[in-house]
Amino acid sequence: MLKMICLAVALGTTAGPAAAAADLEFDGRHARAEATGKGGFVLHAADGEVRIAAQPMHSETGSVLFDALFALAQQEMDANRVDAIRDPAFDEGRPVPCPCFQTGARWPYVWTRDMSFAADLALARMDPQRTRQSLRFKLSPARDGRTPGLFVAQDTGSGGSWPISTDRVVWFLAARDLLDDPSFAEDTWQALQGTLAQDRQYAFDASVGLYRGETSFLDWREQTYPGWTAQDVRFIGESYALSTNVLHYQALRLAERLARERADSRAKQYAQWADALRTRIDQRFWREDAGQYMSYLGPAGARTADGAATTLLPVAKYDLLGLSLGVLAEVFPAERARRALQGYPATAAGSPVVWPQEADQPIYHNRAIWPFVSAYALRAARQLDDAPRIALEIESILRGAALAGSNMENYEMLSQAVHVDDGKLSGPVVNSQRQLWSVAGYLAMVREGVFGVMPDGRVAPKLPASLVPALFGARERITLDEGKHRYVLVRPARIEGELLVAGQVETQGEQTVVQLVARHDTASAPPQPAERFAPATPAAPVVAAAGKAWRVTVGADEVLWRDGIAQPAGTTQFALAPGMATCLRLTRRKGALESLPSPETCVGAEAQLQGAGHWQWTPPRAGVWRARLRYENLHGPINTGVTAAVKQLRVQCDGQPDQRLAVTMPHSVGPQDSTQVEFRAGPGACRITLEEGFNMSALAHFAHYTGGQGGRDGVVNDARVLGLTLVPLPVVEAAR
Numbered sequence: 001m002l003k004m005i006c007l008a009v010a011l012g013t014t015a016g017p018a019a020a021a022a023d024l025e026f027d028g029r030h031a032r033a034e035a036t037g038k039g040g041f042v043l044h045a046a047d048g049e050v051r052i053a054a055q056p057m058h059s060e061t062g063s064v065l066f067d068a069l070f071a072l073a074q075q076e077m078d079a080n081r082v083d084a085i086r087d088p089a090f091d092e093g094r095p096v097p098c099p100c101f102q103t104g105a106r107w108p109y110v111w112t113r114d115m116s117f118a119a120d121l122a123l124a125r126m127d128p129q130r131t132r133q134s135l136r137f138k139l140s141p142a143r144d145g146r147t148p149g150l151f152v153a154q155d156t157g158s159g160g161s162w163p164i165s166t167d168r169v170v171w172f173l174a175a176r177d178l179l180d181d182p183s184f185a186e187d188t189w190q191a192l193q194g195t196l197a198q199d200r201q202y203a204f205d206a207s208v209g210l211y212r213g214e215t216s217f218l219d220w221r222e223q224t225y226p227g228w229t230a231q232d233v234r235f236i237g238e239s240y241a242l243s244t245n246v247l248h249y250q251a252l253r254l255a256e257r258l259a260r261e262r263a264d265s266r267a268k269q270y271a272q273w274a275d276a277l278r279t280r281i282d283q284r285f286w287r288e289d290a291g292q293y294m295s296y297l298g299p300a301g302a303r304t305a306d307g308a309a310t311t312l313l314p315v316a317k318y319d320l321l322g323l324s325l326g327v328l329a330e331v332f333p334a335e336r337a338r339r340a341l342q343g344y345p346a347t348a349a350g351s352p353v354v355w356p357q358e359a360d361q362p363i364y365h366n367r368a369i370w371p372f373v374s375a376y377a378l379r380a381a382r383q384l385d386d387a388p389r390i391a392l393e394i395e396s397i398l399r400g401a402a403l404a405g406s407n408m409e410n411y412e413m414l415s416q417a418v419h420v421d422d423g424k425l426s427g428p429v430v431n432s433q434r435q436l437w438s439v440a441g442y443l444a445m446v447r448e449g450v451f452g453v454m455p456d457g458r459v460a461p462k463l464p465a466s467l468v469p470a471l472f473g474a475r476e477r478i479t480l481d482e483g484k485h486r487y488v489l490v491r492p493a494r495i496e497g498e499l500l501v502a503g504q505v506e507t508q509g510e511q512t513v514v515q516l517v518a519r520h521d522t523a524s525a526p527p528q529p530a531e532r533f534a535p536a537t538p539a540a541p542v543v544a545a546a547g548k549a550w551r552v553t554v555g556a557d558e559v560l561w562r563d564g565i566a567q568p569a570g571t572t573q574f575a576l577a578p579g580m581a582t583c584l585r586l587t588r589r590k591g592a593l594e595s596l597p598s599p600e601t602c603v604g605a606e607a608q609l610q611g612a613g614h615w616q617w618t619p620p621r622a623g624v625w626r627a628r629l630r631y632e633n634l635h636g637p638i639n640t641g642v643t644a645a646v647k648q649l650r651v652q653c654d655g656q657p658d659q660r661l662a663v664t665m666p667h668s669v670g671p672q673d674s675t676q677v678e679f680r681a682g683p684g685a686c687r688i689t690l691e692e693g694f695n696m697s698a699l700a701h702f703a704h705y706t707g708g709q710g711g712r713d714g715v716v717n718d719a720r721v722l723g724l725t726l727v728p729l730p731v732v733e734a735a736r
Contacts, residue, residue, distance in 0.1 A: 024065060024402050026349075027415045031402035033068035041068035045405030057482045059446060062473025069401050073442040076407055076434035077101075077123070081130060085109045085137075089156065089640075089707025096704070100134040101127075104409065106432035112138045112155050112168055113217055118440035119174035121375055125455060126443065128177075132184050135174055139191050140701035144715050147694060149194030150187065153701045156708075157219055159233035159666025160636050160644030161696045163203045166213030167244045169195065169251040176254055177455055189262070192255045196270075198694065199248065202646060202662040207310045207678055208240065209280035215296055216243040217321060217373075221639070223365040224295065224317060224354050226537050226596040231638060233666050237675045238299035240312065242285045243322035246329050249277045278331045286336060287314055290592075291343045293326060293336075295319040295354065298597055300564025301583065301626055301676060302730040310678075311564035311732055313585065316534070316594035318355045320344060321373045327380035338384050338523075341377075346526035349416040350396025351377055351389075356593050357413075359533040363420060363427025367532075369411045371397050375441030378449045382462045387499040387521040390449065391464040397445045407438035451480045451487050452502065452514070459512050461489055463500040486511045492518055535588040540599040543584065549575045550603055552584060561585045561597065563730045579605045579620060581727045607726040613690040615724050619653075622682030624729040627651075629674040629690075631665045633719035635709045638667050642702050643710040645719035646693035649677055654684025662693065665719040678729060688724065693717065 024031045029046040036042055039054025041064070055074040059067045082102045084095035087109035101115065101123065102108045115134050123131045138153045152171040154162035162168065172192060179185040203211045214236050215224065222230040229235050252274035259267035285293040298313030323344060327337045345355050350369045357367045374393045381389035396416070401407050404418050409432045412420040418431050447453045450471065452461030463471070471478055472491050480487040490513060492500070497518030504515040541560065542553045551573045554560045560567040562574065562584055576582055581604030588595040609615045619625065627649060635643040645665040652658050661677035695717045696702055697710030705711030 024399065026399055026403060027417070029403050029417075031065065031405075033065040033402075035064050035068070039071070041071055043068050043072060043402070043405055046403045048405060050405045057480070059478070059480050061471050061478040062475045063470055065402060066398065066471065069398060069442070070446045072401065073407060073439050073446070076439045077126070077436075077443070079434055080104065080436050080439065081127075082108070090704045092706050098133070098137055099130060100137060101130060101436055104432040104435035104438075106430075107435075110134050110137045112153055113170055114435075114437050116170040116174040117217075117372055117376075118437040120177070121372065121437065121440040122443040122447065123436075123440050124174060124177040128181075131174070132178050132181060135171060135178070136184070136187065138171060138701070139187060140699040142694075142698050143700040143703060144694070144698040147698060149197075150190040151194045151198065151699060152191055153699055154696055156640045156642055156705070158214055158221055158236060158640075159638060160633070160641040162644065163199075163213060163646060163662075163664055164233055164237040164644055164666050165219060166199060166203045166211060167216035167241075167247055169199065169244075169247045170216060172251040172254050173247060185258075188254075189258045192251065192258065196251060196255055200273075202664075202693065205240070205310075208284070208312065209276060210240040210284060210297075211245050211248045211277075212238060212240055212675075213244050214239075215241040215319060215322065216247060216325075217370075218243075218295070218319060218354065218365050220365055223358070223361055224319070226598070227358075227360065228537075228599050231669045232672055233638060234673060234675055235298060237644075237664050237666055239296045239315075240284070241296040241322065242281070242293055243295075243319065243325055245277065245281050245285075246322065246325040246331060249274055249281065249331055250325075250329055252277065281326065281331045282333065282336070284312060287316075290316070290318070292318045292340050293323055293332065295322055298564075298585075299676065300561075301678075302563035302565075302732045303624060304732060313561060313564045313597060315597060316356075316587070317596065318344065320351050320353050320355075320377050324373070324376040324380040327383055328376070338386070341380055341384055341386055341389060342523055342526065344377075344526060345529050345532075346392055347413050347528055349399070349411070349414055350374055350392060351526065352413040356534040357532050358596075360425075360536070362425045362429050363412050363422070364410070364429045367413050368428055369396060369400065369413050369416060370409070370438075371400055371407060371411075372435075372437035372441040375444045375449075378445060382449065384523075385462060385499060385521055386523040387462075387464040387466075388523050388525040390462060390499075391466050392526060394445055394449050394464075394467065397442055397449075401442055404433075406433040407435060407442050408433060409435040409438060447480065451489060453480065453482075453487055459487060459502065459505060459514055461500065461502055461514060461516065463489070463516065465495050465498050465500055465518060468495060468500070484510065488513045490515045492516055494518075497521070498523075531591060531593060534593050535590040535595040537596045538586040538588050538598045541584040541586050541601045543601050543603050546573060549573050554586065555588070557588050557590065559587045559589060559594070561587065563732050565732050576604050579728065580730060581605050582730050602727070605728060609688075609724040609726065611723060612721045615688040616685065617688060617726065618685045619682040619726075621728070623680070624678055625681050626676050626678055626727045626729050627661075627663075627688075628676045628725045629663060629665060630671060630722040630725060631668070631674055631719045632671045632722065633665050633668045635716050635718070636667045637708075638669060641667060641708045641710065642696035642705060643667070643708070643716045643718075644695055645717055646695045647717075648691045648693050649679075650689045650691050651679045651681070651686060652688075653679075653681045653686040656680055660691070665721075668719075671722060673725065690721065
């Protein structure tokens with residue numbers, strides 16, 4: 001059982017401003033900080049001593065530990081400033097000149113996702129020049145000789161990267177605060193045009209109104225997706241992630257803004273796309289029975305009877321980053337946003353990045369706290385005036401750095417330890433000191449979370465009253481000195497309320513003084529459920545013919561999903577209209593928790609066309625059809641690379657306009673099916689051909705990739721196509 005001393009005591013309610021030490025205890029581990037004079041500190045962390053030099057910025061609070069850890073974050077930020085970067089998968093691991101930020105002690109490279117979130121949290125404001133240089137490293141033209149424009153690179157990833165992973169648009173979240181440089185602003189505008197057009201063509205599903213692709217940052221497949229995706233990432237490529245769609249929304253809003261500034265006629269189109277996407281995010285991801293926005297939605301592939309909507313499979317997995325990004329982007333209605341954030345589960349150590357946990361997976365994203373995500377949750381809680389969540393995230397970010405002696409990549413969610421022995425489930429499996437986005441999250445926690453210094457220059461503190469004893473001690477005021485400006489928070493004489501906000505604000509020269517006033521907050525403390533693990537994922541449904549019907553085996557604790565629609569309890573048999581098809585999955589429920597979905601079992605009519613790229617076919621009836629390629633892509637392993645094969649399926653049917661549909665064939669373990677596409681056909685003949693597409697190996701950036709195919713050896717966008725499967729799209733009575 002966790003042993004914790006309340007942070008208000010553990011940080012040291014010091015006897016006065018001259019106090020020189022403070023203690024923290026949690027789960028049987030201790031941390032202590034001492035001021036050494038001239039702005040320096042010694043941190044006695046759980047596993048050793050860390051000496052911290054005086055830094056350009058400093059805080060003066062009632063907690064020496066708080067002040068020491070703010071200096072530590074700056075020291076670690078400086079340690080991540082490098083003149084060259086390297087990674088074993090690029091240029092054979094040789095140094096690449098780049099006056100950039102590296103990702104962390106174990107990750108001496110620049111990665112799109114890490115750098116972008118770190119920039120958005122703090123680095124864009126603390127070191128704009130180096131941040132711009134780091135971000136520019138991830139921009140690239142194409143090298144295929146036929147694709148003009150500038151693009152953001154999606155790093156190596158699941159199934160051969162983009163468009164299985166599509167969160168490269170996070171780059172634009174970082175760029176927003178760096179556009180005062182005209183040259184960088186122009187690069188951003190060019191990259192927006194190219195990247196958004198490409199994602200619209202290859203990742204956007206018009207029938208659903210959402211972008212496909214993996215959850216942002218949660219990119220270790222079986223940690224958060226069903227375990228069976230470890231060997232087949234098609235489900236991930238066909239799914240729709242909350243976090244990634246919110247990032248697309250933010251990119252579209254930035255494109256709208258820059259287009260308007262340039263009097264570009266596309267501003268209206270970007271605005272329309274953004275408005276529609278915001279509506280779809282709220283409609284599709286909200287799960288009323290859980291009071292949460294789902295982390296991702298699975299493919300289902302049926303149409304409502306009126307043809308107005310495509311069904312999707314709701315998945316009982318929730319993630320803190322997607323939720324926080326949605327709150328901050330204001331894509332959720334206020335009441336739902338507040339309900340979801342207040343209801344997101346926590347532990348005494350903080351907020352885990354996903355919920356519920358998977359009992360058969362080791363600690364990494366599963367069963368873990370990530371400080372940079374906690375920093376986004378802190379931002380979201382401030383936006384919603386949620387005092388208990390604000391306090392929880394501030395405490396968690398500070399405690400983790402204090403006990404570890406560094407701003408680590410992640411922590412186990414109960415003990416907040418950097419490693420927990422649990423047999424084959426031990427972890428976090430991978431961890432790193434001075435992880436860049438964790439460092440940035442800490443800096444954001446101090447500047448925004450405590451002192452209320454906002455990216456736009458406003459000073460808007462929202463400090464939980466519960467933290468006043470720890471942060472003020474016997475002091476009347478606490479100070480953040482950033483060199484060019486000094487921010488002072490003055491506590492009220494009496495505290496009658498849960499949240500301290502700005503009352504009178506007075507700026508004179510290089511100093512802003514904020515008189516805090518208390519107000520009441522009705523938010524409740526985050527829930528700490530006793531049951532943390534989802535039920536085990538069932539095997540695929542077993543279906544057998546039963547006369548003119550079909551019989552399916554469903555366990556007493558299982559739920560049958562037919563084409564994305566939960567069937568009534570006890571359903572074990574169903575009829576199927578002649579010439580139609582249907583797909584089934586199972587989940588398992590235990591109390592309020594539900595498992596991830598099983599693999600699907602499909603039955604009914606289908607057409608199998610042999611061949612590698614040209615097919616002739618006459619549909620038996622007019623309607624909407626689903627198509628998947630049978631293929632094999634052995635150009636890289638299932639977990640990394642840049643050679644997911646991306647093509648366009650051109651469908652020419654009598655009486656119908658030409659249809660071009662993006663299809664992805666990710667790295668495979670033997671033959672498997674591609675991502676699905678939908679097209680309208682009939683009643684005449686159809687000619688179906690496979691045409692060239694685009695993948696990440698076509699970017700000049702990856703000419704330096706030496707960790708697999710599609711790098712120095714040139715563009716590789718190919719798979720061995722074995723045939724084409726065509727299935728009539730099922731029709732259902734209602735969609736979720």
